[in-house]
Amino acid sequence: MADTRKASRFIVPAAVAGVAAATIGLVPALAASGDPDLPDITAQQLIEKIAASDTQTLSGTFRISTDLGLPLEGLASGLAGIGGGSGDDSSSASPSTDPAQKLTELVSGTHTLRVAADGPERQKLTLVDGSDEYSLIHNGDDVWAYDSKANEVVHEKGASEGPDKGSADVEKELPATPKALADEVLKAAGDTTSITVGGTAKVAGRDAYQLVIKPKQSGSTVESIKIAVDSATGTPLKFTLASVQGGKPVLDAGFTKVDFGKPDASTFDFKAPEGAKVTEGLDGAEKGEGAGGFGFGPDFGKDFAKGFAPGAGEGGEMNVVGEGWTTIAKIDTGADVPAKTDEAPKEIQGLLDSFGDKVSGKFGSGTVFTTKIVNALVTDDGTVYVGAVTKDALVDAANAAK
Known part of the structure; x- marks a missing residue:
């Protein structure tokens, strides 16, 4: 039952929190050509399939394309200055190494990332920009952020502290079975949302179903949200957010390659390159302002x-x-x-x-x-x-x- 509850955490933002999932959820996605012939499935059955999924291991490459229709380079620069430090402390990591700052680049343009995961204790994400790379590595108690262009490293200890009481309380309130969760999702959709299965797709060579979520209300800027779901594992592979304005999708991020096998343990090993500047945590870490000191504090x-x-x-x-x-x-x-x-x-x-x-x-x-x-x-x-x-x-x- 614990595994089911754990899996259910991933369907809620994908299928219930329409707007929130649309604006911040970077669920990997990229549809390929060719529609596979798969057995018929209802929206409720597909939601149950996602909820029952327990994918713990994977590796692959995906591309994220974002078009919000605004001058994001200027916006990102402005937001980078909000609440930021002076940058004069030589013991501090530069903004280019701070994950909260670096990952704002994903909100504009097209980017390629490599990902790997081996359960809750080991994950790796690498943002590739030409010959430069920016990596976030979580391996047990250690979290590393490495910017190859700046040749700087940020290291945090004590990343794995287990779930807190609040998390346990939330899990107790979640539906205990995939069917119960699907019932809750469809009930929450109510009269404001249409949830259907919109055919099939090929994503990174995988056969997938398309879950289509659309507003029934007028006045929303969202035209539709489409989530491609792996037919074998129930893992979401595609997330495409379309605006009523038409044109390019607001968000179209997707796997171009995916493997659900267990990555080699060495994938998550990290040693600071010779000559790299290494910072033990960011400024906020000592003040308790960040999640692991990485800039996601209460303010x-x-x-x-x-x-x-x-x-x-x-x-x-x-x-x-x-x-x-x-x-x-x-x-x-x-x-x-x-x-x-x-x-x-x-x-x-x-x-x-x-x-x-x-x-x-x-x-x-x-x-x-x-x-x-x-x-x-x-x-x-x-x-x-x-x-x-x-x-x-x-x-x-x-x-x-x-």
């Missing part, structure tokens, strides 16, 4: 929010309006937004200049920041409305609040 969300509106995350109140795919988060920051771009904090000047559209209504006036999926309205009185909804939906929500 990460607050710092991110501050990039969009002064005061966000600092005592601001958040409310949720709407439901399903048209859910909008309303954040009352209590801070006026600078009327002129040159008065704005430097972290958001690029955002205001490059893709902000001025709007007005009963709520007053404000600026809408748009991508192909997530849009945000920041009113001049400091209220933020954000969601995977259209610009008109944001304006309607702001008007309705008055």
Whole structure:
């Protein structure tokens, strides 16, 4: 039963948390040509198959292509400066070696990665950029981050501390069988979501079923989410997120090669190259601010929010309006937004200049920041409305609040 519960953790973000999975879930995916002839299967049976999957070992190569429809190079540079350190401490790792900073590169363009996993104690991910490589290696109690271009290494000890009480409590609340989980997923979909099986596909030479998730509501920016599921193992192989705007998928990341055999133990061995700068942890590690010191601390969300509106995350109140795919988060920051771009904090000047559209209504006036999926309205009185909804939906929500 424990294994079933463990496996169930992977289906929830894939099939229930529509918007969340769409925006942050990098489930490897890339469809190949040729549709295999497989036995018929219902959506519930396919969800059960995913939930019952217990893939512990794999290795392979996959490619991630992301097109959010915004100038992400400027955005990434701005976000990199939010809440960051001065960089003057020679004992600290440079931003290029910090995983939280480095992996922001995946939110734009096309990238190739190599992955390997051998259970919960050993994983390796390598981001390949020409002759340069950036690797994250977890091997037992050790976690290494290595940037070949900078020739820098970050090392963390004590990575394996076992599940905490909170994790155990969550597992107790999860459905105990694949069928029970599938029932919960379909129930959660309710009247707002359509979940169907949309044929078959070839992914990295593997036969796969296509699970198709679509909003039934109007006003969402999501056209569909497609997950290709390995017909033999139940492992998700493909994740494609399409916007109602059409064009290239917002996210199309995929296995080009995959092997479910156990990787050689040496795959997870790491020794710092001669001459490399080695840092024992990042600055946040000693303060307990990061997960293993790698930048995912409790203030990460607050710092991110501050990039969009002064005061966000600092005592601001958040409310949720709407439901399903048209859910909008309303954040009352209590801070006026600078009327002129040159008065704005430097972290958001690029955002205001490059893709902000001025709007007005009963709520007053404000600026809408748009991508192909997530849009945000920041009113001049400091209220933020954000969601995977259209610009008109944001304006309607702001008007309705008055």
